[in-house]
Amino acid sequence: QKEVEQNSGPLSVPEGAIASLNCTYSDRGSQSFFWYRQYSGKSPELIMFIYSNGDKEDGRFTAQLNKASQYVSLLIRDSQPSDSATYLCALGVEYGNKLVFGAGTILRVKS
Amino acid sequence: EAQVTQNPRYLITVTGKKLTVTCSQNMNHEYMSWYRQDPGLGLRQIYYSMNVEVTDKGDVPEGYKVSRKEKRNFPLILESPSPNQTSLYFCASSFKGTGFSPLHFGNGTRLTVT
Numbered sequence: 744q745k746e747v748e749q750n751s752g753p754l755s756v757p758e759g760a761i762a763s764l765n766c767t768y769s770d771r772g773s774q775s776f777f778w779y780r781q782y783s784g785k786s787p788e789l790i791m792f793i794y795s796n797g798d799k800e801d802g803r804f805t806a807q808l809n810k811a812s813q814y815v816s817l818l819i820r821d822s823q824p825s826d827s828a829t830y831l832c833a834l835g836v837e838y839g840n841k842l843v844f845g846a847g848t849i850l851r852v853k854s
Numbered sequence: 855e856a857q858v859t860q861n862p863r864y865l866i867t868v869t870g871k872k873l874t875v876t877c878s879q880n881m882n883h884e885y886m887s888w889y890r891q892d893p894g895l896g897l898r899q900i901y902y903s904m905n906v907e908v909t910d911k912g913d914v915p916e917g918y919k920v921s922r923k924e925k926r927n928f929p930l931i932l933e934s935p936s937p938n939q940t941s942l943y944f945c946a947s948s949f950k951g952t953g954f955s956p957l958h959f960g961n962g963t964r965l966t967v968t
Contacts, residue, residue, distance in 0.1 A: 844896045
């Protein structure tokens with residue numbers, strides 16, 4: 744089983760809708776979680792990070808973490824065509840001092 | 855502007871010809887690392903460095919070398935490139951490499967080895 748699993752998509756949502764992106768992980772000891780956005784051919788950009796169970800909101804983005812169920816999600820409200828990108832979920836691993844990334848979910852927002 | 859700068863952006867080379875991809879950050883970050891990104895496999899760590907003269911292997915270090923002689927620079931060296939090293943490479947840095955610090959990525963280097 745991969746350490747970080749994401750549905751590859753594409754996930755298609757209409758403009759203005761809520762996009763829900765999900766990620767599951769296998770390491771119960773994981774403490775830090777990150778969401779990155781990556782446009783085609785570009786570098787990953789940090790959207791949010793979350794360390795505690797519950798919700799964390801930043802503008803149109805909300806990250807949700809449930810450590811008991813080992814999943815983390817990202818909600819994008821009022822989705823815009825410019826949100827169309829690949830969204831990468833990552834968890835922090837102290838051993839090896841790295842982030843372990845999922846393969847990403849492609850989001851398409853249709854106007 | 856705070857940034858991680860990689861060069862070159864694109865590189866086409868032949869099997870066995872040594873090459874170096876440079877990486878520099880201006881944020882005084884202690885931690886730097888190299889990742890490669892391949893379709894379906896995501897981003898995988900090649901090497902990382904916790905500070906000057908401190909480097910260690912990541913998940914896919916075979917065929918790569920690194921050095922950290924200055925805090926700001928972390929070059930990636932391919933001494934004898936092979937076609938399976940064709941990939942998109944990213945250098946990244948963070949304030950502290952504890953797994954709690956977000957990574958800041960460079961713009962990437964697309965390498966093709968023929």
